[in-house]
Amino acid sequence: MATTTETITQALPTLSLRGAPSGQEQPRPESSYRYARLLPHFSPTTYPPLTPFEHDEPGLRALEHERPRAFLDGATSVVELTPRLGTEVHGVNLAQLDAIGRDELALEVARRGLVVFRGQQEFIDRGPDFYLEWGRYFGRLHIHPTSGHPEGYPELHLVYKDANATFNFERDESTTTTLWHSDVSYELQPPGLTTFFLLSQPETGGDTLFTSQVSCLKKLSPQFVAFLRTLKAVHSGVEQANFSRAGKRGGVVRREPVENIHPVVRRHPVTGEEALYVNRQFTRRIVGLKKEESETILGFLYDHIDKSGDNQARLKWQPYTVAIWDNRTTAHSAIVDYGESKERRHGARITPQAERPIPAFNGLEL
Template sequence: MSTQTITQVTESIPAVLSLRTGTENNGQEAKQSSQDEPYRYAHLLPVFPRDEHYPPLTPFDHVDPGARALGHANPRAFLDNATSVIELTPHLGTEVHGVNLAALDSDGRDELALFIAQRGLAVFRNQQDFIDSGPDFYLEWGRHFGRLHIHPTSGHPDGYPELHLVYRDANTTFNFEVNDSLTPTVWHSDVSYELQPPGLTTFFLLAQPSSGGDTLFTSQVSALKRLSPQFVAFLKTLKAVHSGVEQADFSRSGRRGGAIRRDPVEYIHPVVRRHPVTGEEALFVNRQFTKRIVGLKREESDDLEVPLRLH
């Protein structure tokens, strides 16, 4: 059995869109991984060209498409044909049935961006039309929301470096894992070490085993709201270093295909960030990429940072 997901990352301020398809919509998908049938998504399997290199990312101006939706007569019009809209938790996540994302026009995509900014995570069921539209459509879709991000080390489908693949089969994994830990689960905000980290991720599932491989999401907006006002006021004075060096070294060692498409970078970000559309503030630290608090001694940084990072 195998698991394969595609992540498409659009750069700006963090939020997440989760699009799940495959076996949970069609029980026949799992059978396609058997040895006597061709794998339906073989054209999207990961490659790791070691001669693929890109220059450093350059700053760019970004306008969140959700801001345009604020001017619409009905910013939730894209949900008009939904058969159900269910809040998964009070503070994070909504599950939607009956909306075909592949059919959304420009206004609908703007409204979707606003919805994601407000709810943090949305799960859209039964999106086979989206999956079947193929990688050129995935790129067109992503560019509506901003500049696409090319991951510096992950696998991608041949010819489509903008698509980030999470892949594992019975014998192989190319995921970023810490081998000396009890669990490979590592909380993170996508490539937070970039100067302009991702603003929206379209995350969809191609194939999965019958159990396991769960993906968890958490709200850093909600986490910040649970802290005392005095502590939040202190956190707002701080900045933290986010680093891609460890991830690059992991790949350079050959354990992730050996691809290094761009030299690793480190950037400093505020510990508390504000969303440009909703105005909501969120903690911006994570276990995988946040390395230290600027201006504090190591022990002070560790004592403060460890409770803030999710374990």
């Protein structure tokens, strides 16, 4: 294990402007760091607004398979992390999955919300071209408007923090680093099956929390759920963009921020399950309600999500771990508890977009 940890966790980088746009730092590549080519780069390239597209959901195809969990046949261990959320798998090589296996994976993730695969060195070491091929199988790849990416690969979203700098969207004035969110929920077609892994990690800390928005909804009374189904809410990327415009994170905004309206309760296109679709980071207000009404309902839902430990799972990262979750039915939060150690946490996210959220209430007009 010591050798593996040393491979993943390397010496900390120094930072340099190196010709970057004003207010923007970029990590200097290190010859000793195995994943130096995947360090954050903040290109000033800008992109036009995203346009709608027809999403082809791979999990639907797996519903027709005689054995839709056959991709797990070679697993040495399949363990449920909690009854309601999360499965941990050993012995399955994601890099070797064919199209049938990928479809079955999508279905399994839809059903369990989160599936964690250990021992995925081949997947991680195949590099960015493979990451793009992998992600495109599950949907149109999202280019994040403000985050760092490996140079030449804007479709790969990076999280990064070390002893000298952070390129994450963090709120220093908060008493906690816990900030539940569904990735870029402000997009018209937010992500579906999402893949994330760490290239470098602290010895301890830096875990990720997940919660099932399906289970959170089921905890509420039927009368209240019936009311929530009739509601829609605004999700906004403005605050995230302004955070970068202020010179933080990397100081770039590649695409002008958008706001979109989504149902407060959405229906999964594969499982048919209903899930809450609000999050503290990006949801701003409920359409049609007065300010106090909207804030009261959203505040209750956020508090419910925050406190419902029986709906949550905690992922402790190990070298060569790949986590895949369904962004439609889960929310998550990084735990930034490792700052005093001065260690690096460097992660990559592959983010295919999916369908526009489907309202649980058929009569809801968006």
